[in-house]
Amino acid sequence: MEPVEQLDRAAAEVARQNYAIEVEVRSEDEMGRLARTFNTMCASIRQAREELIRQERISTIGRLSGSIVHDLRNPLAAIYGGAEMLVDADLPPAHVKRLAGNIYRASRRIQELLQDLLNVSRGKSGAPEPCRLREVAAAACESLAATAEAQGATLALDISPEIELPLERSRMERAFVNLIGNAIEAMPGGGEVRISAVLDAGSVLVHVDDTGPGVAPEIRSKLFQPFVTAGKRNGLGLGLALTRQTVLEHGGDLWVGSAPGRGARFSLRLPAAHVVQPQGIAV
Ligand SMILES: Nc1ncnc2c1ncn2[C@@H]1O[C@H](COP(=O)(O)OP(=O)(O)O)[C@@H](O)[C@H]1O
Numbered sequence: 001m002e003p004v005e006q007l008d009r010a011a012a013e014v015a016r017q018n019y020a021i022e023v024e025v026r027s028e029d030e031m032g033r034l035a036r037t038f039n040t041m042c043a044s045i046r047q048a049r050e051e052l053i054r055q056e057r058i059s060t061i062g063r064l065s066g067s068i069v070h071d072l073r074n075p076l077a078a079i080y081g082g083a084e085m086l087v088d089a090d091l092p093p094a095h096v097k098r099l100a101g102n103i104y105r106a107s108r109r110i111q112e113l114l115q116d117l118l119n120v121s122r123g124k125s126g127a128p129e130p131c132r133l134r135e136v137a138a139a140a141c142e143s144l145a146a147t148a149e150a151q152g153a154t155l156a157l158d159i160s161p162e163i164e165l166p167l168e169r170s171r172m173e174r175a176f177v178n179l180i181g182n183a184i185e186a187m188p189g190g191g192e193v194r195i196s197a198v199l200d201a202g203s204v205l206v207h208v209d210d211t212g213p214g215v216a217p218e219i220r221s222k223l224f225q226p227f228v229t230a231g232k233r234n235g236l237g238l239g240l241a242l243t244r245q246t247v248l249e250h251g252g253d254l255w256v257g258s259a260p261g262r263g264a265r266f267s268l269r270l271p272a273a274h275v276v277q278p279q280g281i282a283v
């Protein structure tokens, strides 16, 4: 085969992204030098490609660990803080009992998170069960109560106890923790987070409103993409992306608006909601 023809075919292979090709160096003239250069070029493309794949793997691992850390941080902080108080302070029995309860619930949440992770890696997601929306939101409020209090933020839950719908309970609770947690973080000087819900033609419309500064305009258009964060020292930018994914997988939708007056309003719509008889006691 003519050297030029050989080079031409090799170049066509490279164009098809086959970089394993090598041309034969038959002479020491210009053609030979060209063939050698061609081979060196292919070798460096191969190397760069392998490096890129390695980097991509590292970055995927990094992103995944980021998301796990994100989910574990809240319950772990509750356990750490509670245990620290139990060790350091001489507390009245009622207080000890409350702290022990917090630690118990936070450990249970970590266990659920780990189970979720296992399920994700096995490609399984939990089956939805009939849940009272108020209970799920209340559990989220409870796990953030200490954080809110420390920051002078009040949490107001305005959801009728009669609204029931099929939910993956622990995932949806985490979705609320993300939304309410963000609202608290947006109000370092204190304020109010109000979680409200109305039934609307077979679905439920939920609002999480706050009295903070609202979402920064520069991230508004890409707010639900992973790794979008602003105005925080340790923001990972995963909370809203994960929350939206959870809501979408429930057949619902999540979007951002402006709270009446000032602040941010995150709204979610979830299908298949209905009213059941009140439970006798207030939840
Ligand atoms: N209630 C809110 N008020 C103002 N900004 C918010 C609110 N919720 C979310 N944001 C903005 O959206 C960004 C992304 O949120 P999120 O995905 O939870 O990631 P992270 O909290 O780790 O930054 C936050 O960094 C913040 O700038």
Ligand SMILES: [Mg+2]
Pocket: 178, 181, 182, 239, 240
């Ligand atoms: Mg967040």
